Amino acid sequence: MTLVLVDDETGPTVVHRVPQGIAAAEHPLRDIVFAHPQILPLHELEPEIGRIIPVAIEVNLPGAGFVDVLLVSEYGRLIIVECKLWRNPQARREVVGQILDYARELARYGYEDLQRVISSRLGRRGNVLYELAAAAGSPLAEADFVDRVSRDLEAGRFLLIIAGDGITEGTRRIGEYLGAQAGLAFDLGLVEIVEYRFDDPLTGTARRILQPRLLARTQTIERYVIRSEVPGVMVDPVVEEPDPITRARPEVAANHATWRAFVTRFVDDTAFDDPAQMPARHGGLNWMRLPMPGPVGLTLYRSGTTGNVGAFLRYRDGEGLALYEELLAQREAIDAEFAAAGLPAPEWTTSGDERHISVLTPSPAPWDAAREEDQRQWLARAANAFVNIVAPRITRALG
Template sequence: MALQPVFVVGGADVHSLEAAGFDSEDEFQQLLARHPRILDFGSPADGRPLRLSLVAREMGVATGEDTGPTLSLDHLFVDADAVPTLVEVKRATDTRIRREVVGQMLDYAANGARYWPAALLQKSFEDTCAVDGVPLEEAYEALLGERTTQEFWAEVEERLAAGRMRLLFVADRIPVELRAVVEFLNRQLRQTDVYAVELAQYRGSGALRVLVPRIYGETAAVPGKSASPGTRRAAWAPSEIERAVGEYPGEHEAVARRLLEHAAGHGRWEGGRGQYPSALAEYTAGGRGFRLWALTLTPRSDKARLEFSLGTVRQRLGATAAADLTEDLRKLAPLAGRLADAAARDYNLWPGLTMDDLTRPGTLDTVLAALDRLLASARQDREAADHAGPA
């Protein structure tokens, strides 16, 4: 059914605005990039504004540890609750808006959660601010609160890893088939909120136009689901992680316990917030704490996975430290090829080893020795800086 005109009344004058499509998808995308407030429909639980800030338009998405970006998300936003919002834009005339766009979005979400480390997200955001001429101090004022920039982006990375994000399908007309899929996904996904945003456009004389958003897929009434991804899922308790480790067969349990003991001896570990029990190791070196690895304890112990945050090492300890750790890890056959171009990618990688990899002779010892060298080098750098004193 055709959309009826909208009438704007000003004093004795009445202006008619007729429904009009967008001239191109690029025009549609530019509009959202410049004016994210258009998508600020508020959380369904309390109507609180989302306060979206653009991280990047055409955000690259890798699909493997040893590949560069092979996919491109239309927009990535983030809000002051550190919740990432993925946006895919289609015009109603594009037949992909019916079903194909859903598969695309799930690809972006699944791979973004794995291959968007905090350092990459921060660089993308700050590059976008530079291109748009927005001072960083002004851009961060709307996001940080009491957090540092590093803490904020680490929190965004953590939410991604836990699947706590929003997926927005935006079009000038949302077909009933897409609405049905969005409503289904919202019933099934516990961590992720999914919306379809219909943005009808009306044009009048001159430059006057009106945009009328309609939201589909609100989740406030979905049983068993949090009303907003800004509400953090409870972290796995240490006792739950210990229980998961204890249920592993002997050699896998021994590897997991050595990793946890190493983290506790050089800093601390805490429970993650993902689907499966996970431990996030935060090491202290040179007076600085930084997230170094994550261990995900999947039901099949051979598929449990240890992943290293090279981007965080690059950000916190510098490129030399990241390069040294990379070279040590490249001694391991499963990582040799994946890390060949790590420097070219500015170390924005999460290389990983399965539990089966870690139980091969000498592998865990090589990993722990690499971590020890990294920590020792960081301590030496800090001591040298302290001894040198202020310049």
């Protein structure tokens, strides 16, 4: 792709993309990502991730190697970035396995281990990770921040980013690497950072333009986010442009816009008893996903067809079914705690090889503003109950 800079005085300047594999060396790319972490489109992966704080480069994880860039969100979300140029022969073969090695090693760490590694790298004592986050404006108290990071370490819950100057067709094999990673709850994003160069017509100075993006449907690879949420792999296309049906039917586009506004309001208004709980994320039309410990998140939804709003956990396959049985053994206590929270007892159901734990309440359409406010409040209560009642049991079962 070619860019054109338009200037009324000097006329248009054609800016050509630097051919794949000839862009800046890996270390300059690493340094740019560290100095300007906002170059990574992380909010497209996790809209509620918040501010991103650079922690360190070349972080030594003994036995695994050196992490190119370690970042953390203001809410304690750890982000591992591996920078590779795709001309590098090892990139296609090893980069995925390499970043997974980092994730596996970190999953063995406690907070004190991570603190020691960071302090050693930066030559600073104390709770350096929290100090960096607090200086950047983290809203979490130190104890809550440490608890959040500790839980993510224990669960192997990280955001992994592979950044490069182009992702080739061979990277479709990424799923082969992820099939055996069911013990980790990571999200992985593939970020292409395209480089353009030109000479400024006014000053003659050489200029660079960097264009970061999660890969869309190009000639190299479809844009994918890969989530290891259950045993096995789910590879979900991340759709940015409206599909043809949405473009052709304005009422569908309006429904999507209404639901996005609903989710935004829900996230803004919902305060969990657990201050480290991450907010819900938009999933699709009339459903959103709340992060939970374990292999799956909590789905929050509303249905005009059934006239209900509800929340459910869905388990399948080995680890998920074992976890469901662990929770089922505590059903009496869980049901009682939901009742004490003013909610109906959960339904424990089997559908084929799937198991569901769900609560719902009637909310027939049409949904006016008052009805939507009732839905948000009920969903917030249900989500808070799952976080308070079910999440700690999941954590103990996985412990």
